[in-house]
Amino acid sequence: MKTRSTTSMFWWLVWRDLILAWRRRADVLATLFFFVIVVSLFPLGIGPEGRLLRTIAPGVVWVAALLASMLSLGRMFASDYQDGTLEQMLLSPQSIYLLVIGKVVAHWLVSELPLVAVAPLLGVQFGLAQNNLSTVAVSLLLGTPVLSIIGSVGAALTLGLRAANVLVALLVLPLFIPALIFGAGAVEASINGTTPRPWLLLLSATLIVTLVFGPWATGAALKISVE
Amino acid sequence: MLEAINLGCVRGDRRLFTNLNLRLEPGGLVEVHGPNGSGKTSLLRILCGLAAPAEGEVRWKEEKIRSLGEEYSSEIAYLAHQNGVKDELSAVENLRLSSALNGRPLTKDETQTFLDRVGLGNCDGLPARVLSAGQRRRLALARLLAADASLWILDEVMASLDSAAVALSRKFISDHLNAGGLAIVATHQELELPVSGSQRIDLRS
Numbered sequence: 001m002k003t004r005s006t007t008s009m010f011w012w013l014v015w016r017d018l019i020l021a022w023r024r025r026a027d028v029l030a031t032l033f034f035f036v037i038v039v040s041l042f043p044l045g046i047g048p049e050g051r052l053l054r055t056i057a058p059g060v061v062w063v064a065a066l067l068a069s070m071l072s073l074g075r076m077f078a079s080d081y082q083d084g085t086l087e088q089m090l091l092s093p094q095s096i097y098l099l100v101i102g103k104v105v106a107h108w109l110v111s112e113l114p115l116v117a118v119a120p121l122l123g124v125q126f127g128l129a130q131n132n133l134s135t136v137a138v139s140l141l142l143g144t145p146v147l148s149i150i151g152s153v154g155a156a157l158t159l160g161l162r163a164a165n166v167l168v169a170l171l172v173l174p175l176f177i178p179a180l181i182f183g184a185g186a187v188e189a190s191i192n193g194t195t196p197r198p199w200l201l202l203l204s205a206t207l208i209v210t211l212v213f214g215p216w217a218t219g220a221a222l223k224i225s226v227e
Numbered sequence: 228m229l230e231a232i233n234l235g236c237v238r239g240d241r242r243l244f245t246n247l248n249l250r251l252e253p254g255g256l257v258e259v260h261g262p263n264g265s266g267k268t269s270l271l272r273i274l275c276g277l278a279a280p281a282e283g284e285v286r287w288k289e290e291k292i293r294s295l296g297e298e299y300s301s302e303i304a305y306l307a308h309q310n311g312v313k314d315e316l317s318a319v320e321n322l323r324l325s326s327a328l329n330g331r332p333l334t335k336d337e338t339q340t341f342l343d344r345v346g347l348g349n350c351d352g353l354p355a356r357v358l359s360a361g362q363r364r365r366l367a368l369a370r371l372l373a374a375d376a377s378l379w380i381l382d383e384v385m386a387s388l389d390s391a392a393v394a395l396s397r398k399f400i401s402d403h404l405n406a407g408g409l410a411i412v413a414t415h416q417e418l419e420l421p422v423s424g425s426q427r428i429d430l431r432s
Contacts, residue, residue, distance in 0.1 A: 012327040019324075023315035084309025085325070088370075091275060092329045093301035227278045 017106030035068035057126035058187035072111035096219035112144035135190035149214035156221035233283035261430030267413040304374035
């Protein structure tokens with residue numbers, strides 16, 4: 001039996017996906033640009049009315065993050081599926097759970113972390129105060145991994161189908177609702193001057209549950225799609 | 228070592244094959260022949276564990292491959308129709324990353340050696356996007372050599388290879404068999420390898 005270290009395979013996978021994302025950086029930038037534009041359109045459309053903007057800010061930022069994530073989900077497995085690397089990965093002596101987590105981590109770093117980084121800047125357009133902006137960032141930091149994991153289930157289930165992007169949206173957007181409610185709730189609580197802590201704890205709980213069960217579901221879906 | 232018992236495969240309403248039996252010992256070769264659509268690829272995918280057979284089972288060292296899981300995966304190398312080559316990466320990066328993902332990281336020198344062996348020594352810097360179909364196939368062959376696996380499962384290994392590369396792939400297979408490896412090869416051409424103990428499966432459409 002040859003000795004093979006699975007943890008190093010995990011990091012190789014993340015590294016490979018980061019290189020690939022860098023070579024295709026226009027895709028990554030498109031997601032980020034979409035997020036920035038959608039969030040910025042609201043203050044422009046509604047006008048400089050501070051109270052109204054502050055009321056809608058949590059929902060707008062979070063919904064825009066959900067939609068921006070949808071754009072990148074289709075890419076998570078599709079190209080690996082088409083060129084046959086996915087098959088090779090499924091045949092590698094690595095647990096499929098770690099494989100999925102590797103793909104999810106890479107997707108999060110490439111497509112979600114930039115959203116978390118720019119969201120506080122965008123919040124300024126809605127007249128949010130300093131502490132509200134940090135709640136925006138923290139809630140997205142906890143919430144976006146949930147989007148990546150749940151999204152990976154949808155992406156794996158729709159591999160190789162026509163109109164996969166539309167199907168992913170139909171499958172996955174309803175499952176994003178808990179994260180949306182808790183995340184937007186946290187920001188709203190902070191704007192109203194109460195503590196966002198309970199919301200953030202609920203969001204963390206959601207993250208833990210999806211982290212435990214999501215990759216299994218994605219792995220099973222991948223096996224079905226490849227078969 | 229490898230044993231297939233009463234394998235059957237169904238695609239849609241069609242029964243591709245039933246009662247297929249196979250036994251392979253170290254140094255043994257199985258050639259799978261048959262017209263297009265007769266189930267060659269389906270058979271190979273069942274043998275590597277990517278697809279489940281409709282009936283029967285595959286055993287490796289007397290154990291079902293389903294229960295062996297990753298332990299079986301580390302013993303096999305599968306060369307599919309698709310080469311598993313990433314367009315955005317160069318030949319070197321492709322080989323290094325795919326080997327690392329297969330649990331066998333290569334050093335720079337090893338990578339170069341494998342590329343030289345398949346005749347890609349001088350296109351290492353180019354992105355795979357600009358390589359020809361035959362060169363991509365050679366890159367897939369390099370991955371196969373680097374995998375260091377005991378069982379090779381090859382689907383149309385000679386597709387889009389030129390005559391030099393066809394000879395090269397024949398040599399790789401016979402070297403592998405002489406070193407005590409096992410190989411299952413689906414092909415349209417006759418392999419004509421100078422090895423004893425070669426078996427032949429003819430699938431009918």
